[in-house]
Amino acid sequence: MRRGIPLAITFLxxxxxxxxxxxxxxxxxxxAGEMKQWGTIVIAASILLGVGNLIRVHFHKIRRRRxxxxxxxxxxxxxxxxxxFGGPWGTIQEGSAFNWMFLNMQVxxxxxxxxxxxxxxxxxxxxxxxxxxxxxxxxxxAAIIVMLGRVPLGQLLTRALPEQAxxxxxTETIMAYPNMAAFRGILMGAALGVMAMGLRVILGIERSYxxxxx
Amino acid sequence: MSGVSGxxxxxxxxxxxxxxxxxxxxxxxxxxxxxLLVDVTPPVQSLYDAVDVLPPSSxxxxxxxxxxxxxxxxxxxMALAILRHAFSRDVNVAxxxxxPAGYGLAERAGLQVAEExxxxxxxxxxxxxxxxxxxxxxxxxxxxxxxxFPEDAYGTxxxxxxIMDGIRNYDDIPLxxxxxGWSAAEAWVYFAHEPFGQEVGAGVTAVMATxxxxxxxxxxxxxxxxxxRGAAEYEGLVGHPDxxxxxxxxxxxxxxxxxxxxxxxxxxxxxxRKSKKLAG
Numbered sequence: 001m002r003r004g005i006p007l008a009i010t011f012l013x014x015x016x017x018x019x020x021x022x023x024x025x026x027x028x029x030x031x032a033g034e035m036k037q038w039g040t041i042v043i044a045a046s047i048l049l050g051v052g053n054l055i056r057v058h059f060h061k062i063r064r065r066r067x068x069x070x071x072x073x074x075x076x077x078x079x080x081x082x083x084x085f086g087g088p089w090g091t092i093q094e095g096s097a098f099n100w101m102f103l104n105m106q107v108x109x110x111x112x113x114x115x116x117x118x119x120x121x122x123x124x125x126x127x128x129x130x131x132x133x134x135x136x137x138x139x140x141x142a143a144i145i146v147m148l149g150r151v152p153l154g155q156l157l158t159r160a161l162p163e164q165a166x167x168x169x170x171t172e173t174i175m176a177y178p179n180m181a182a183f184r185g186i187l188m189g190a191a192l193g194v195m196a197m198g199l200r201v202i203l204g205i206e207r208s209y210x211x212x213x214x
Numbered sequence: 215m216s217g218v219s220g221x222x223x224x225x226x227x228x229x230x231x232x233x234x235x236x237x238x239x240x241x242x243x244x245x246x247x248x249x250l251l252v253d254v255t256p257p258v259q260s261l262y263d264a265v266d267v268l269p270p271s272s273x274x275x276x277x278x279x280x281x282x283x284x285x286x287x288x289x290x291x292m293a294l295a296i297l298r299h300a301f302s303r304d305v306n307v308a309x310x311x312x313x314p315a316g317y318g319l320a321e322r323a324g325l326q327v328a329e330e331x332x333x334x335x336x337x338x339x340x341x342x343x344x345x346x347x348x349x350x351x352x353x354x355x356x357x358x359x360x361x362x363f364p365e366d367a368y369g370t371x372x373x374x375x376x377i378m379d380g381i382r383n384y385d386d387i388p389l390x391x392x393x394x395g396w397s398a399a400e401a402w403v404y405f406a407h408e409p410f411g412q413e414v415g416a417g418v419t420a421v422m423a424t425x426x427x428x429x430x431x432x433x434x435x436x437x438x439x440x441x442x443r444g445a446a447e448y449e450g451l452v453g454h455p456d457x458x459x460x461x462x463x464x465x466x467x468x469x470x471x472x473x474x475x476x477x478x479x480x481x482x483x484x485x486x487r488k489s490k491k492l493a494g
Contacts, residue, residue: 043347
């Protein structure tokens, strides 16, 4: 019974949303529209649940002095500060301390973390990109063409050649044909997998989302 | 033998030298710009053309600023260039975000360009804000925008804005552009283009661009901006070179440096391997 009700709700709503896709009657689409709105409300509420869970996890970590517990203090402290400023004075209003902290602390910090990738990619390319086989040779050639073709300095190198021999043209050709063909295959495989998973959930075969079962 | 030992040393070079070279290569063009021209590729031209045919002072372009600070350096130049293009042609714009960290960034981009072009809030552009639940939000926008955003980001009902008069759902949005550093662009294709026939354009990071060519080929995306290069191309088309074009100088040198490192690394690797074979 405890599992039967959620499974029945999932089956009925899942089936109804499928019907909505294929039946363009206004009664069906009105009700489906209403359900989509419920979806946004449920997801918004789940954010509160997420905040509660974050506090609980870090609080336990601090209490039990687990590895890196000091970082948990920082996390909770910063979250409390952002709440304290964002609650009463708003988040994006002009002159809001929350917005100031977001734009002047979080934005440069996150951008910096992401930009470190350039350093690691350069180092990894030097150490790991080796011409060991025909396949790696193919990858290396494509990578060099695309890297050169994507920047103006690379374009300059072949500007005097006929269009079909220029690096930008070769780059676009690699992106638009072999790359696209490979990705289309991957996408189709993934889409079939998603469809199968959706059916399994609607039919109650896949129940891991209910939790509590191995 | 000493040469071989030199190659071996080269293979085991301290990575901090590479980091230093990358740092120098990034910084130098900011002081000594190369001023290189960026050719326009077909995916960028298509997106530009799609914005260029939008009627002025009419139904708004919906710009979804779905990026976070991590991908901001690549995607914000795209947002600014698209907004400049729209505002320079008096095209109305509604800005929104599906990413919680995009909330402040979307506002900043909209405000900055609106001030440059003296656009009036509520008449020429509006900021709808953020709603959680990517797919549910996109689907609900197809039913009624007011179901998802009854008010703008500052709490004013949408009914008070002239720009939103008669705007109910995707039927009243001629073009939607998403700028995303995650799978939001795919979600817009799946849940806005497919069920509702919404025209969708996208701007994504350079590493993500390869994933989106299938959608471009099928017409599910009207155009695509890939990374800083895409932003630079769009800036060139708009005639307002900015961060995208400036960043391309650094990117040019970095790409050259990485290629040089790969070539040198391979020469050192093969020279070392050959010498080891000869040594038995």
